[in-house]
Amino acid sequence: MLNAIWVGLIITAVIFGAINGRIPDVVAAVTDSAMFAFELALGLAGVMILWMGLMKIAEHAGLILALARSLKPLMRRLFPDVPVDHPAMGSMVMNMSANMFGLTNAATPLGLRAMADLEKLNPNPGTATNAMCTFLAINTSSIQLIPMTAIIYLAAAGSANPTSVITTSLIATIFSTTAALITVKALEKTRRFRLPATPTLPSQAPSDTPPPQAPTGEAAS
Amino acid sequence: MNVEIISSAISNGLFLLLVAGIPAYAYLRKVKVYESFIEGAKEGFPILLKVIPHLIAMLVAIGMLRASGAFETLSKWLAPALSAIGMPAETLPLALVRPFSGSAANGVMAELITTHGGDAFISKVAATMMGSTETTFYVVAIYFGAVGIKRTRHAIPAGLVSDLVGVIAAVLVCRWVFL
Numbered sequence: 001m002l003n004a005i006w007v008g009l010i011i012t013a014v015i016f017g018a019i020n021g022r023i024p025d026v027v028a029a030v031t032d033s034a035m036f037a038f039e040l041a042l043g044l045a046g047v048m049i050l051w052m053g054l055m056k057i058a059e060h061a062g063l064i065l066a067l068a069r070s071l072k073p074l075m076r077r078l079f080p081d082v083p084v085d086h087p088a089m090g091s092m093v094m095n096m097s098a099n100m101f102g103l104t105n106a107a108t109p110l111g112l113r114a115m116a117d118l119e120k121l122n123p124n125p126g127t128a129t130n131a132m133c134t135f136l137a138i139n140t141s142s143i144q145l146i147p148m149t150a151i152i153y154l155a156a157a158g159s160a161n162p163t164s165v166i167t168t169s170l171i172a173t174i175f176s177t178t179a180a181l182i183t184v185k186a187l188e189k190t191r192r193f194r195l196p197a198t199p200t201l202p203s204q205a206p207s208d209t210p211p212p213q214a215p216t217g218e219a220a221s
Numbered sequence: 222m223n224v225e226i227i228s229s230a231i232s233n234g235l236f237l238l239l240v241a242g243i244p245a246y247a248y249l250r251k252v253k254v255y256e257s258f259i260e261g262a263k264e265g266f267p268i269l270l271k272v273i274p275h276l277i278a279m280l281v282a283i284g285m286l287r288a289s290g291a292f293e294t295l296s297k298w299l300a301p302a303l304s305a306i307g308m309p310a311e312t313l314p315l316a317l318v319r320p321f322s323g324s325a326a327n328g329v330m331a332e333l334i335t336t337h338g339g340d341a342f343i344s345k346v347a348a349t350m351m352g353s354t355e356t357t358f359y360v361v362a363i364y365f366g367a368v369g370i371k372r373t374r375h376a377i378p379a380g381l382v383s384d385l386v387g388v389i390a391a392v393l394v395c396r397w398v399f400l
Contacts, residue, residue, distance in 0.1 A: 005358070006278065009282035009285070010282050013286040013289040016286075017285070020289060022289055025290075026289050030281055030285060032284060033283070033284025036280060037281065038273065038276075038277060041277075045265070045269050048269055049265035049266070050262070051265075052261045052264050053259065053261040054240065056260050056262075056264075057244055060247060061246055061250045061252045063243065101235050108363070109265065111364055112367045115368045116268060118368070119369075126371045127371070127372040133374055133376040133379065135364075136364055137380060139364070140355045140379070140384070141355060142353055149327060150349075153334045153335075153339075154344060154345075154348055157334045157338055159338075164345070165345055165348040165349050167398065168349040168394045168395050168399075169349045169353050170352075172349055172387055173387070175353070176383045179385075180380065187374075187378060190375075193378075
């Protein structure tokens with residue numbers, strides 16, 4: 001999927017660049033974007049390392065576990081394949097909380113850490129697990145409660161009531177997140193997207209009772 | 222600007238609550254905060270190193286696409302379909318750019334709001350859309366890149382469905398609330 005999309009993006013860019021007579025712009029965008037991407041990564045580095053450090057403090061203080069426990073019923077339903085006390089639950093909860101409050105700078109490093117934790121449960125390295133896809137679907141559906149940037153722009157443009165978009169975006173977000181969850185749960189079992197059959201994977205195990213024999217990947221944690 | 226002050230105060234407060242609150246709470250719980258911080262911070266490097274190639278691959282492709290004018294052309298083609306749900310055609314580039322680049326989408330939104338004014342329907346739709354959608358391709362690329370996932374399965378389709386629903390919902394909710 002990623003392969004096809006990546007090639008598709010590049011080929012589409014070349015075709016449209018030729019049609020629109022903007023080939024020089026497309027060529028310039030290649031090097032400009034590469035430089036920008038690296039600068040972005042460097043910018044991310046400092047903040048990322050800072051948040052990873054803070055997360056570890058929160059973890060040692062028992063904060064992550066407490067937060068994860070309080071959201072346990074919801075998280076268990078969303079991520080049946082992840083053991084409730086696994087660190088992945090904590091980092092996913094932290095990422096979602098940061099996203100809800102619009103703390104993008106905090107959310108990305110926390111999300112990357114959640115992915116690293118989820119990977120420890122992955123019996124097929126290189127292939128996304130159901131939990132990863134669900135986590136990504138929540139992340140790509142925007143769960144931000146207050147669209148701060150948009151409000152600031154509206155206010156700056158002289159809006160009489162800039163915060164009026166809080167309600168509308170909250171309602172629209174409920175729709176988009178619900179759609180993401182329905183889609184991700186519906187697609188995970190389809191022939192096209194389901195996991196390759198591995199005898200170790202408890203795909204049909206109910207969420208609250210662990211399978212009688214723990215699969216190799218999860219037994220370690 | 223009052224709202225600007227209030228909203229920045231809220232986000233600054235939340236930010237400081239995490240940056241100062243977590244270490245303070247942990248210190249009271251007798252956690253070795255400094256050692257814990259360093260231990261966690263060290264784990265940041267390997268993840269970051271793995272992300273950089275993915276970031277470059279994705280942002281180059283997206284940057285090329287943006288420079289090619291494909292979004293403007295697509296907007297023209299799709300314009301008739303928009304009137305069906307009452308979506309202002311001006312907001313289509315925003316919906317198209319959004320899954321690819323957050324900063325580009327931010328730019329489009331800022332331009333729409335500045336051009337049409339803070340109280341225009343178009344501006345409200347654009348702002349709502351920004352709040353109800355995400356940069357799907359960017360998130361997928363760096364999150365999966367960080368752990369070396371090549372088969373992304375249904376993550377991208379689900380993300381795009383939610384962006385589409387987010388866009389349509391933004392239009393319909395705004396029509397319902399503001400018109």
